[in-house]
Amino acid sequence: xxxxxxxxxxxxxxxxxxxxxxxxxLLDKIRNTNVQGGEARGITQQIGASFIPVEAIKxxxxxxxxxxxxxxxxxxxxxxxxxxxxxxxxxxSRGSGLCDLAILVIDIMHGLEAQTLESINLLRMRxxxxxxxxxxxxxxxxxxxxxxxxFKEAYKVQSKSAAQEFDYKVKxxxxxxxxxxxxxxxxxxxxxxxxxxxxxxTSAHTGEGISDLMLVVMQLxxxxxxxxxxxxxxxQCTLLEVKVIEGFGTTIDVVLVxxxxxxxxxxxxxxxxxxxxxxIRSLLTPPPLRESRVKSTFINHKSIRAAMGIKIVAPGLEKxxxxxxxxxxxxxxxxxxxxxxxxxxxxxxxxxxxxSGIGVSVxxxxxxxxxxxxxxxxxIKVPVANVAIGPVHKKHVMNTSIMLDKDPKYAILLAFDVKxxxxxxxxxxxxxVQILSDETIYLFEEKLKKHFGAIKE
Ligand code: GDP
Ligand code: MG
Numbered sequence: 001x002x003x004x005x006x007x008x009x010x011x012x013x014x015x016x017x018x019x020x021x022x023x024x025x026l027l028d029k030i031r032n033t034n035v036q037g038g039e040a041r042g043i044t045q046q047i048g049a050s051f052i053p054v055e056a057i058k059x060x061x062x063x064x065x066x067x068x069x070x071x072x073x074x075x076x077x078x079x080x081x082x083x084x085x086x087x088x089x090x091x092x093s094r095g096s097g098l099c100d101l102a103i104l105v106i107d108i109m110h111g112l113e114a115q116t117l118e119s120i121n122l123l124r125m126r127x128x129x130x131x132x133x134x135x136x137x138x139x140x141x142x143x144x145x146x147x148x149x150x151f152k153e154a155y156k157v158q159s160k161s162a163a164q165e166f167d168y169k170v171k172x173x174x175x176x177x178x179x180x181x182x183x184x185x186x187x188x189x190x191x192x193x194x195x196x197x198x199x200x201x202t203s204a205h206t207g208e209g210i211s212d213l214m215l216v217v218m219q220l221x222x223x224x225x226x227x228x229x230x231x232x233x234x235x236q237c238t239l240l241e242v243k244v245i246e247g248f249g250t251t252i253d254v255v256l257v258x259x260x261x262x263x264x265x266x267x268x269x270x271x272x273x274x275x276x277x278x279x280i281r282s283l284l285t286p287p288p289l290r291e292s293r294v295k296s297t298f299i300n301h302k303s304i305r306a307a308m309g310i311k312i313v314a315p316g317l318e319k320x321x322x323x324x325x326x327x328x329x330x331x332x333x334x335x336x337x338x339x340x341x342x343x344x345x346x347x348x349x350x351x352x353x354x355x356s357g358i359g360v361s362v363x364x365x366x367x368x369x370x371x372x373x374x375x376x377x378x379x380i381k382v383p384v385a386n387v388a389i390g391p392v393h394k395k396h397v398m399n400t401s402i403m404l405d406k407d408p409k410y411a412i413l414l415a416f417d418v419k420x421x422x423x424x425x426x427x428x429x430x431x432x433v434q435i436l437s438d439e440t441i442y443l444f445e446e447k448l449k450k451h452f453g454a455i456k457e
Contacts, residue, residue, distance in 0.1 A: 007231040010051065010076045010307040011221045012091065012098060012257060015083035016122070017105035018115035019440075022135040023083035025204035026105060026213075030079065033060065033148055033210055045286045047253045048087070048240055049309030052077045052214075061215045063150055068215070073222055074229065077214075078307045080255070085115075085122060085440075086417075090240050090323040090368035091255060094345060097126030098238055098257050100228060101221060103213070108134045108169045108201065112176045114442040120180055125375050129225070131198045131216055132184065134173060138203040140165050148207035151200070152188065170199065187216050193224060231306065235259035237326040239269060242317060248282075250317045254326055258306045261328070267314065268338045270324035270367075272390065275342040277335070282313040321346055321389060323368030349374070350387055358407050359383030361400040363392050364416040373416045376441050382448060385410065391419040392435065397427040404432065412436055412451060414444065 015023045031043060031050055044051045053076040064070075080087045080099070091098040104119055106112065123130050137154075138145055142162040146154035155163060170186060177184040177197065187198035200216050202209035221229065236257040245251050252269070265280045284298035285308070304310055312326075324345050327338045349371050353359065362377070362384050364370035370389055377384055386399050392415050403411040413428070415437035428435050436447050 008074050008226070008229050009231045009258060009305075010074060010078040011100035011217075011225070011229050012078050012080065012255065012307055013217060014080045014088045014091065014099040014102045014128075015105060016085060016088055016102055016119040016130075017083075018107070018110075018113035018119075021105040021107040021110070021113075021116075022133075022204045023105050026103070026133060026135060026202065026210075027079060027081065027083055029204045029207060029210055030214070033207055044288065046078070046309035047285060047311045048081050049255065050079045050081055051308075052079060057214050057218060060211050061218070063153075063211065064215055068219075070215075070219065070222070072218065073226065074218065077217060078255075078309070081309075085119065085372070086366070086369060087240060088122060088126075088128075089372045090366050091238055091257075092126070092323060092368050092371070093236060093238060093257075093325050095348070095371065097128045098236060098255070099126070099128050100225060101217060102128050102130040103133050103217070104130050105133045105135050106173060107136050108166075108173070109136055109139050111169075111173055112180070115440060117180065118440070118442045120182070121376070121379075122372055125372065129220070131187070131200060131213075131220065132173075132177075133209075133213055134170070134199050134201045135204055137166065137201045137208055138206045140169070145203075145206040146208055148210065151202070151209035151212045154208040155201075166201070170201075173199065187212065193220060231258065233259050235261075235326075235328050236306070237261065239320060239322055239324055239326055241322055242320050243311075245311075248284075248313045249315075250320075251284075252312050252314075252317050252320055252326075254310050254312055256304060256306045256308045256310055259328075260303060260305050261310065261312075262303045263301070266329040267312075268327040268329060268335070268342050269317070270321045270342045270346045271319040272321060273319055275339040276316055276320060277329075277339070278314040278316045280312055280314050284311040284313065285309075322366035323371070350389075352384075353387060354383045354385055356383075357385050358403070358410060359385035360410050361386040361388075361396065361403075361413040362416065363388045363390070363396060363413065363418050365389065365418045369417060373414075373441060373444075376444070377414075380445065380448065382452075383410070391421055392424045393421050394423045394427045397424050397431060397433050397435070400433045401431040409452065414448075416441070416444070 054072050174184050184197040187200050190196045190198045200213045239252050241253040269276050283301040400413045412434040417439045
């Protein structure tokens with residue numbers, strides 16, 4: 001094929017950052033400024049994602065067009081709708097990240113916070129390129145709101161003191177990022193995207209810099225990562241969630257990153273009790289935006305091409321593991337090989353434990369979050385003896401209690417964003433096994449320091 005024949009898929013874009021920095025608001029703003037004016041401009045709601053077509057992005061960035069003369073090659077952007085670490089962690093394939101580019105949101109008034117650092121670690125672990133949205137610029141003292149305006153235009157009309165405060169905050173953020181060994185620069189001053197992270201000032205409330213953000217994402221993808229988003233028939237599909245839906249039974253929500261899925265395709269997904277073999281009964285997406293108010297039925301598709309967020313209906317999905325890959329079994333494929341691969345993917349994470357058998361117990365809700373959590377424990381040098389995915393049951397507490405004899409400081413069970421059954425709590429109480437639970441990695445750091453610190457004394 002010649003260059004002109006190349007087809008591209010939409011890049012997968014995730015939004016990460018500390019709580020309350022404005023991740024959800026930014027996502028809403030990106031969608032809404034595009035939907036404004038009564039026309040949806042082809043924005044479609046997908047399962048767990050929003051598709052922003054290139055026409056909408058052209059329209060939104062047209063004020064830059066003369067200066068920049070960009071030739072848009074990508075069909076659009078697929079924004080992952082659940083901002084935060086969960087989706088990012090589960091957009092994985094054999095340990096590498098499937099998110100093409102991330103937007104790390106930092107509150108310009110707060111600078112780097114605990115989950116900002118956690119996000120940076122996750123991005124590093126998955127080798128995911130990212131830019132920073134320096135959000136809430138409208139909160140700078142005396143800032144004059146310039147609704148949905150390109151950032152530099154908005155900056156020009158600010159008072160001297162507001163502009164100065166903005167400059168200081170940017171300097172502080174750049175210095176703080178340097179402390180994390182990251183070179184950063186305001187995006188229009190960034191001459192080398194491979195060495196410097198671009199900062200894009202935004203307001204999810206008044207809309208300054210939203211056009212800049214879209215432009216920078218598009219430019220980066222096209223300038224440096226075009227080969228990564230070439231459409232191929234090599235299937236890349238990740239399972240994000242398992243959900244029971246009335247009338248459909250157990251369904252799986254997936255992101256189809258590359259390739260094509262068809263109704264009737266024979267598929268293999270990883271299960272808690274081994275690989276699951278089934279076939280696709282329906283491929284579903286939500287109804288078009290304008291009709292969604294009327295009735296929330298799904299649209300059926302015979303075939304879907306990447307990149308897309310899809311709900312799959314198929315029998316036997318109850319035990320499917322979120323964060324694992326979906327495989328299609330073609331007519332010439334060796335099913336045993338594919339089953340082995342599906343099993344290996346889960347085992348590679350579940351077997352990532354101390355051979356000595358001495359260490360803490362860990363439990364997480366999905367394979368992706370478990371992998372991220374184990375990575376964090378490695379970093380802070382906490383050995384791990386037992387791992388599991390899913391709610392904490394009595395048997396898990398019993399497993400942990402073995403450590404009471406071997407090395408009591410490790411008789412703790414770390415429950416990362418999972419439910420703890422009542423019976424497990426009782427058992428823990430009786431056996432004097434400690435359960436530490438939380439929904440974010442950074443909160444565990446403090447708890448573990450306390451736990452091990454108290455023991456050392
Ligand atoms: P998330 O936890 O990162 O998803 O943050 P949210 O989007 O839920 O926002 C947290 C709070 O900050 C909410 O009260 C938002 O209205 C507010 N917020 C978000 N973005 C902005 C912004 O750009 N400017 C201002 N002034 N407030 C914002
Ligand atoms: Mg949110």
